[in-house]
Amino acid sequence: xxxxxxxxxxxxxxxxxxxxxxxxxxxxxxxxxxxxxxxxxxxxxxxxxxxxxxxxxxxxxxxxxxxxxxxxxxxxxxxxxxxxxxxxxxxxxxxxxxxxxxxxxxxxxxxxxxxxxxxxxxxxxxxxxxxxxxxxxxxxxxxxxxxxxxxxxxxxxxxxxxxxxx
Numbered sequence: 386x387x388x389x390x391x392x393x394x395x396x397x398x399x400x401x402x403x404x405x406x407x408x409x410x411x412x413x414x415x416x417x418x419x420x421x422x423x424x425x426x427x428x429x430x431x432x433x434x435x436x437x438x439x440x441x442x443x444x445x446x447x448x449x450x451x452x453x454x455x456x457x458x459x460x461x462x463x464x465x466x467x468x469x470x471x472x473x474x475x476x477x478x479x480x481x482x483x484x485x486x487x488x489x490x491x492x493x494x495x496x497x498x499x500x501x502x503x504x505x506x507x508x509x510x511x512x513x514x515x516x517x518x519x520x521x522x523x524x525x526x527x528x529x530x531x532x533x534x535x536x537x538x539x540x541x542x543x544x545x546x547x548x549x550x551x
Contacts, residue, residue, distance in 0.1 A: 386468040389427035446546040
């Protein structure tokens, strides 16, 4: 999801108009909505860091929810997956692998599935690095809580918007 789409998604999630966000960012009332529209449509390709930080504060999200990601950083990888899930609902499922020590082949144990239906053999990515695994385990638990009705969709999205690795 582009930065512009993320800004729009969060602005709508927060119940703000483009004009309200623009005025909060300090733009003139007559052009506030146009300026925000330019950001949301990605017509402004570069948003300077101070502006991004101000937007994050106004939208009440972790700065990482808005920034451009680097894939050598587990925080950025998690934010990318979070936005992928928002743009393509139900297109990502989290699995846990259990190694069969006798033959050293992964045995798939599906812990979070889509509506409990049978699925074909999935293609999965496994992160062996502990810092990635901790992040994915936390996400898996929150996603499980959402699917089991422990938390609402709004609470789940709010968790992702505020998420920061411990």
